[in-house]
Amino acid sequence: xxxxxxxxxxxxxxxxxxxxxxxxxxxxxxxxxxxxxxxxxxxxxxxxxxxxxxxxxxxxxxxxxxxxxxxxxxxxxxxxxxxxxxxxxxxxxxxxxxxxxxxxxxxxxxxxxxxxxxxxxxxxxxxxxxxxxxxxxxxxxxxxxxxxxxxxxxxxxxxxxxxxxxxxxxxxxxxxxxxxxxxxxxxxxxxxxxxxxxxxxxxxxxx
Amino acid sequence: xxxxxxxxxxxxxxxxxxxxxxxxxxxxxxxxxxxxxxxxxxxxxxxxxxxxxxxxxxxxxxxxxxxxxxxxxxxxxxxxxxxxxxxxxxxxxxxxxxxxxxxxxxxxxxxxxxxxxxxxxxxxxxxxxxxxxxxxxxxxxxxxxxxxxxxxxxxxxxxxxxxx
Numbered sequence: 001x002x003x004x005x006x007x008x009x010x011x012x013x014x015x016x017x018x019x020x021x022x023x024x025x026x027x028x029x030x031x032x033x034x035x036x037x038x039x040x041x042x043x044x045x046x047x048x049x050x051x052x053x054x055x056x057x058x059x060x061x062x063x064x065x066x067x068x069x070x071x072x073x074x075x076x077x078x079x080x081x082x083x084x085x086x087x088x089x090x091x092x093x094x095x096x097x098x099x100x101x102x103x104x105x106x107x108x109x110x111x112x113x114x115x116x117x118x119x120x121x122x123x124x125x126x127x128x129x130x131x132x133x134x135x136x137x138x139x140x141x142x143x144x145x146x147x148x149x150x151x152x153x154x155x156x157x158x159x160x161x162x163x164x165x166x167x168x169x170x171x172x173x174x175x176x177x178x179x180x181x182x183x184x185x186x187x188x189x190x191x192x193x194x195x196x197x198x199x200x201x202x203x204x205x206x207x
Numbered sequence: 208x209x210x211x212x213x214x215x216x217x218x219x220x221x222x223x224x225x226x227x228x229x230x231x232x233x234x235x236x237x238x239x240x241x242x243x244x245x246x247x248x249x250x251x252x253x254x255x256x257x258x259x260x261x262x263x264x265x266x267x268x269x270x271x272x273x274x275x276x277x278x279x280x281x282x283x284x285x286x287x288x289x290x291x292x293x294x295x296x297x298x299x300x301x302x303x304x305x306x307x308x309x310x311x312x313x314x315x316x317x318x319x320x321x322x323x324x325x326x327x328x329x330x331x332x333x334x335x336x337x338x339x340x341x342x343x344x345x346x347x348x349x350x351x352x353x354x355x356x357x358x359x360x361x362x363x364x365x366x367x368x369x370x371x
Contacts, residue, residue, distance in 0.1 A: 050218040050257075060234035061349055063364050068307050144307035148364055151234015152347025155218060155257065156306050159237075159318060162257050162273060165266045166219055 003047060003169055012045045014204055015171055019043030023173035023186045025129035026122040034094050036177055043173040050166055053154050057082050057185060060151030067119025069143050074136040075197045077190035078157035081119040087182040088115055116145040134201035160191040219273035221254040223285050227355035235302035235348045237319035239326050242299050242352045242359060243282055245291035251354040252286045254278040259325035275325035283333055296335045299359045299371060301350050303342040339371035
């Protein structure tokens with residue numbers, strides 16, 4: 001599938017910068033929340049076959065903690081904040097008094113809602129910086145959390161691309177917190193119709 | 208113990224296997240895994256269906272395996288090619304979960320149940336009985352179908368292993 005018939009490389013660069021600014025702000029928010037430095041990798045932008053998207057977070061059957069938000073507004077899309085189970089427990093230990101549950105134990109309501117709120121804050125800062133950059137209205141839905149197989153979770157964000165072909169464009173930024181290696185990903189999967197709007201708002205010529 | 212051959216079925220993909228080979232698809236969320244089986248020939252087919260209806264397709268070359276209404280007729284055709292008789296085919300299916308629940312609720316949140324409904328209609332239209340299903344709820348599933356025994360194994364994070 002060719003998503004951008006013209007200026008493909010340039011457009012991918014623009015989307016990489018979109019990820020850079022959005023995730024950069026989210027990483028700053030996370031760093032404030034934890035009161036610790038958070039490092040961020042350079043975002044990758046790729047058009048990937050559906051099968052390969054879950055490989056980014058350990059494979060289709062890897063159990064991950066994912067907070068999902070639907071982005072509504074001028075440039076709709078799907079956003080995931082995905083962390084490993086160990087990272088989720090570390091985040092909780094840093095934030096909740098009384099510590100987190102043992103490995104393998106189920107998450108309590110309180111823990112799930114704390115994780116959900118972390119996702120909400122981070123996604124909110126990602127989107128508000130994108131909104132400032134583009135002048136587009138982008139509003140996150142109520143966040144929803146799932147602890148399950150990565151493939152089952154991520155396929156949900158691919159439905160909009162599903163009607164177009166068997167690939168989806170993913171803006172992926174991973175981050176790390178200190179030596180304790182809390183490791184996570186921000187995935188932004190704009191709806192296919194949103195790209196022209198994003199490009200127009202950023203002054204990229206659209207055919 | 209002899210290791211059986213695994214035949215992978217990707218997302219929006221389908222495959223046919225026989226001779227005791229095992230069809231496997233991983234990470235079914237709102238997607239549905241439908242299996243058709245000819246117990247006499249011991250030949251099975253599996254499709255990993257993503258969307259309910261090809262009416263919404265905007266792709267140039269339609270991927271029949273992706274949509275419930277096109278995947279089931281195509282899977283029957285492939286099984287026929289492999290020698291299976293449509294009249295002997297029986298179906299089992301799993302998946303179609305609602306992974307995320309929203310207070311508002313868009314069309315996409317109901318995609319799992321819609322996939323299941325649409326797959327059932329397509330089976331009905333082809334006159335194939337649905338022997339068993341493990342569908343709905345809010346969790347992911349990985350499934351394996353044994354073409355030698357017709358047993359469908361479903362694995363999930365919360366509930367472990369289940370056979371139908």
